[in-house]
Amino acid sequence: MSAYTLKVRRYQPEAEEDDKRGAYWETFDVELDPTLSVLDGLLQAKNDKDGTLAVRCSCRAAICGSCGVKINGQSTLACKTQLGEAAEEAARMARNGGGEAEIVVEPMGNMPVIKDLVTDMESTHWTKFRRVTPWLLPSGPPPEREYIVPAESMVDVTQSVACIQCGACVSSCLSMEADPDFIGPAALAKAYRFVGDPRDGQTTERLYDLANDPHGMYDCTHCFSCIDACPKGVAPMNQIMRLRRLAGDDHGIRDVNNGHNHEMAFVKNIKKKGTLDESLLLQESYAPGVKGKLMPRVSAIKGLLGSIPTAIRGIKTGKMRSVPKLIPGVHHKLPGDAQGHVEEIYERAEESKIQLNLYIIGEGGEEDHAAEEVEPESVSEEPTTA
Numbered sequence: 001m002s003a004y005t006l007k008v009r010r011y012q013p014e015a016e017e018d019d020k021r022g023a024y025w026e027t028f029d030v031e032l033d034p035t036l037s038v039l040d041g042l043l044q045a046k047n048d049k050d051g052t053l054a055v056r057c058s059c060r061a062a063i064c065g066s067c068g069v070k071i072n073g074q075s076t077l078a079c080k081t082q083l084g085e086a087a088e089e090a091a092r093m094a095r096n097g098g099g100e101a102e103i104v105v106e107p108m109g110n111m112p113v114i115k116d117l118v119t120d121m122e123s124t125h126w127t128k129f130r131r132v133t134p135w136l137l138p139s140g141p142p143p144e145r146e147y148i149v150p151a152e153s154m155v156d157v158t159q160s161v162a163c164i165q166c167g168a169c170v171s172s173c174l175s176m177e178a179d180p181d182f183i184g185p186a187a188l189a190k191a192y193r194f195v196g197d198p199r200d201g202q203t204t205e206r207l208y209d210l211a212n213d214p215h216g217m218y219d220c221t222h223c224f225s226c227i228d229a230c231p232k233g234v235a236p237m238n239q240i241m242r243l244r245r246l247a248g249d250d251h252g253i254r255d256v257n258n259g260h261n262h263e264m265a266f267v268k269n270i271k272k273k274g275t276l277d278e279s280l281l282l283q284e285s286y287a288p289g290v291k292g293k294l295m296p297r298v299s300a301i302k303g304l305l306g307s308i309p310t311a312i313r314g315i316k317t318g319k320m321r322s323v324p325k326l327i328p329g330v331h332h333k334l335p336g337d338a339q340g341h342v343e344e345i346y347e348r349a350e351e352s353k354i355q356l357n358l359y360i361i362g363e364g365g366e367e368d369h370a371a372e373e374v375e376p377e378s379v380s381e382e383p384t385t386a
């Protein structure tokens, strides 16, 4: 048994005391084995100290997805986080930044709080989830018996199937903080589950819909936060990138945010220059393929003009280089044959085209049994869609 202090963010909207009307912090001391979970700690505090402490849970085994919270600032499942590990992380944070080595537990982010650690999943998570039509839409008459699907095709969607709808990725999504209307990582990962399923007959329609929603797949800024947060290895960002590749490369869908062209502009820019040459980025995004001059298309001119305030903000905040360094031609070249190495990386990536899928490749380089049965090359191509 060890002693732990849980610092819990509380909110009791029905409280009668004035000091409890708004959100406040409360600490609870609990005594449990370090291998038990933060959820066990919260339940002990609820049983022994304050029965009004609200926390949502059911399975206590990382299966039902009910107990999503933030622990030491990281969105995760309370039942999957051991007290000992959480205390070590709290101590590390205290050493680095000062403050107390308490395990900090807060409700998930990007969602309204109903009470204490219980958030409203309906308004942000489930509404967006329904937005992507999360069921199969097969075309043609149903088969006499069941649909037969090649095993390789299903392997491709296993990662998104593993989602337990806990909302940890939604809670940690930085794009959703900036744009609450963003469809978000969980719903888009679920969208890939059906886009990648050969039984679905609406692949192009689904991709077109998600590409042309201004809050759709191109709203993701590729920050990796949802990958860090996901307790089931779904890697929502990877599923979003797969949707983008299918839409932009395979189906030739042009999106309302110019996201595909912008992405391709980065790819071309780095391949050619080795590091990002921002002076060419906007032009290449809006007038791809036209070197040094703007293609006289109204939409390109409008897009460029519309990006100017963002570019100015970027320069002011130091995210973009200052104006003199933005002049085309000022960009510094990589030393020696470094540029050749960059191009080699591109060639190898294009040759192998392996898409990492936890359930095929294994974690940390360890191949699992599925890897023996399914060669990575055989699942490296985009899924066959009906």
Ligand code: SF4
Pocket (backbone or CB within 6 Å): 169, 172, 173, 174, 175, 176, 184, 185, 219, 220, 221, 222, 223, 224, 225, 226, 227, 236, 237, 240
């Ligand atoms: S990678 Fe995209 S979807 Fe995932 S948290 Fe970042 S912005 Fe959100």
Ligand code: SF4
Pocket (backbone or CB within 6 Å): 162, 163, 164, 165, 166, 167, 168, 169, 170, 185, 186, 189, 229, 230, 231, 232, 233, 234, 235, 236
């Ligand atoms: S993708 Fe992962 S983090 Fe997001 S809801 Fe599903 S299981 Fe939870």
Ligand code: FES
Pocket (backbone or CB within 6 Å): 056, 057, 058, 059, 060, 061, 062, 063, 064, 065, 066, 067, 068, 077, 078, 079, 080
């Ligand atoms: S209680 Fe079910 S996932 Fe934590």
